[in-house]
Amino acid sequence: MQNNALVVNNLTKKYRDFVLDKVSFSIPCGTIVGLIGENGAGKSTTINAILGLINYDSGNIELLGKQDTQDDNVRNQIGVVFDGNNYPDVLSAQKLNRVFKQIYSTWDESKFFSLLKKMSLPANKKIKEFSKGMKMKLSIAAALSHNSKLLVLDEATSGLDPVVRDDILDMFLEFVQDENNSILVSSHITSDLEKVADYIVFIHEGRVVFCKSKDELRYKYGIIRCGTAQFDTIDKEEVIAYRKQDYEWEILIADRDKAQRKYPKAVIDPATIDEIMLLYVKGETK
């Protein structure tokens, strides 16, 4: 059994006005990896390259232990959910089942219908009559119904209300209960990733800024909030990024316990993924 469901190594794709520059990360089996970054950072380009929807200039991708990502056997084991529409509106879940039964050799009809029931989705209603949340749940049900080992979700939870998002996150957690299953999920909603992700890959301007475990970010990273006088005393070698707010400085550090020992009077808060992302994007780095 392979250790990683996905390995992306030095993935490079050049456009006229954007470069995805040597992106590297991996998804260990049994984990959820969250891909974060601002709009246009390269998240969707990375996912499209992984899925073979775009050609890339250099680097290599290994999906479920195979270099050939177009292999039918590999594709049978990958469930994909895109943001927005995924299926023709005139189809119903019932018809979609008939279509996928012909396409996926591993299609599990009974699982699909049990998921529809669990998600309270009607089988005979046309997709055009579904709400956005129902459409997304249907896409996830389809992605889970062909014995997928890897789920790839591109902004799948954006635009959904918190209740539907929570239902979907629960499904993700249930999916990775099986150690052979893994998920790559890109999202703007970092609070969702804080709930479910094991690792966070942060892409900024086409480059991977960091690829770290969520626990390291939550329990080790911190933000020093201080005035200008204290800011000047802080050793900039330990600072990842900083920015001046209206009344204080925000300083991102990688080890808040160490910083607390060094600056006992400083106010050091745990950093959320949102704050880390903002400081990297909008702050100054040393």
Next chain:
Amino acid sequence: MKGLLLKDYYLIRSVLYIILVVFAVIGIGMSFLTSTWVLTVIATVMLGMISVTTINMDKTSGWRKVSGVLPVSKKAIMDSKYILYLLLSGIGFLLGVTLSIMVSLFKNQLDFNTMLLFISISIALALFSGSITIPCSFLFSEEKSMLSLIIAYPLSATIFVGAALLFDNKMVACSMVSLLGIVLYIVSWNIARKYIAYKEIA
């Protein structure tokens, strides 16, 4: 491949009644104005055209992107559209021929030469337009691919005029154009499999 065709069948079924109404109105009108056999041309072209519209329907529904991650080869996606076009044009052709024969017999005007002439026009027109519109629908945006639909038919008509000027015999001219249509369709299909299939989707 079967799954892709089944999905297209569901798409086509959802718009079929509109097509049948349009066919009835245009077909009856044209058959009174010109020859009864024009029904064959209209039925062949109209049904073939629906299969091309499924390519744009795939784009707007998001299926085009989804199809790129399914366990079917990129060539199979191209094949399914070219096969669908032949199937639907074939059904339209048979429907048109049957209706034309029935109406001709009813009017006691069954003429074998006219029948052959319109049959070859139907085949040529369908294949010419298909070989242009299918790849264009894959390559261009919905607006631009609509243009290819508009351009394909006058272009086919121009080829007919050219053939009529080259050959004195109408039957020879139409047969040559039909043959050219078949060749062009095969060439278009091969180009689609080799190049268009590997075009970036996202």
